Amino acid sequence: MGFQFQCRLGLGTWQMGESARSEAQEITAIASAIEMGYQLIDTAEMYGSGQAETLIGKALQRVGKSTRDHLQIVSKVLPSNASTKGTITACERSIRRMGCDYLDCYLLHWQGSYSYEATLEGLIKLQERGVIRSYGISNFDAPDVNDWLAAERNVGSPYQTVCNQVYYALNGRGIEYDLIPLIQERGMALMAYSPLGAGALMHHPQLSVLAKEAGLTPAQVALAWILRQPNAVAIPKTVHPERLKENLDSTNLVLDSDLLEALNRIFPAPTQKKPLMVI
Numbered sequence: 025m026g027f028q029f030q031c032r033l034g035l036g037t038w039q040m041g042e043s044a045r046s047e048a049q050e051i052t053a054i055a056s057a058i059e060m061g062y063q064l065i066d067t068a069e070m071y072g073s074g075q076a077e078t079l080i081g082k083a084l085q086r087v088g089k090s091t092r093d094h095l096q097i098v099s100k101v102l103p104s105n106a107s108t109k110g111t112i113t114a115c116e117r118s119i120r121r122m123g124c125d126y127l128d129c130y131l132l133h134w135q136g137s138y139s140y141e142a143t144l145e146g147l148i149k150l151q152e153r154g155v156i157r158s159y160g161i162s163n164f165d166a167p168d169v170n171d172w173l174a175a176e177r178n179v180g181s182p183y184q185t186v187c188n189q190v191y192y193a194l195n196g197r198g199i200e201y202d203l204i205p206l207i208q209e210r211g212m213a214l215m216a217y218s219p220l221g222a223g224a225l226m227h228h229p230q231l232s233v234l235a236k237e238a239g240l241t242p243a244q245v246a247l248a249w250i251l252r253q254p255n256a257v258a259i260p261k262t263v264h265p266e267r268l269k270e271n272l273d274s275t276n277l278v279l280d281s282d283l284l285e286a287l288n289r290i291f292p293a294p295t296q297k298k299p300l301m302v303i
């Protein structure tokens with residue numbers, strides 16, 4: 025069996041590692057997440073210019089390196105580094121910063137000027153060496169996914185693209201029109217970034233009312249709504265331990281049909297192709 029995400033909710037780390045003043049809180053948040061049962065962390069060489077990865081390394085040291093075996097870590101190569109050699113060296117830098125031996129999944133953060141074939145050659149070499157366990161893409165709309173998969177065939181990859189990490193939240197449902205059907209058909213996981221609308225949904229008045237009526241929080245409704253999709257993973261970011269728990273608890277929630285219908289009225293599904301949301 026190929027690579028699978030072992031859990032459906034992970035911790036995002038964008039905007040961590042950007043200030044020395046918040047470092048202690050961020051390390052504690054990552055360590056608390058691991059201790060409370062998070063099994064997936066999303067990061068990127070871009071976040072805090074590598075500093076978010078360094079904080080993950082410090083959190084891993086704190087909770088004990090053996091926890092690494094139970095954790096899946098996803099990182100991303102910047103498009104400007106995504107030549108064959110650049111992809112390999114960027115991945116090695118990320119791993120060094122985290123004090124790890126491997127990444128579970130390595131993504132091309134978005135499309136740049138290097139050919140997909142060049143990037144794929146780097147990813148394939150990394151996977152052959154066991155430095156990564158799988159690879160994927162991020163911010164790829166449907167036509168780009170098809171081009172990427174054509175490149176994967178061109179280079180004769182023995183592996184498969186396991187996920188596409190894209191914006192998906194109640195306030196950004198455009199990908200339901202064509203991208204979600206495509207990636208499901210291709211057996212890829214949907215990794216939903218900014219699942220809380222980058223925080224904006226937390227203050228949405230109608231969502232707050234619906235959540236309260238259901239005895240849930242807006243974050244839990246927003247996350248459980250994403251996880252209704254088969255093969256979807258959500259990666260909310262928070263630095264607050266009580267929110268980490270609140271978000272993780274959404275993994276086991278199933279929203280009833282009345283609530284889903286009410287959400288559809290407030291946040292309608294797309295009826296035509298929309299540009300991919302990117303933040």
Ligand SMILES: NC(=O)c1ccc[n+]([C@@H]2O[C@H](COP(=O)([O-])OP(=O)(O)OC[C@H]3O[C@@H](n4cnc5c(N)ncnc54)[C@H](OP(=O)(O)O)[C@@H]3O)[C@@H](O)[C@H]2O)c1
Nearest residue numbers: 036037038217218219220221222223243260261262263267
């Ligand atoms: N591939 C890409 O191009 C891309 C782009 C964007 C994001 N991402 C990934 O996706 C992750 C998540 O996206 P995101 O950080 O943009 O947005 P998000 O997870 O949708 O929202 C994060 C915001 O919501 C707040 N929050 C989290 N849980 C909450 C809760 N239970 N109640 C109230 N507020 C809560 C956080 O504040 P506090 O921290 O103060 O709690 C933060 O301000 C990123 O960290 C990153 O790993 C990837």
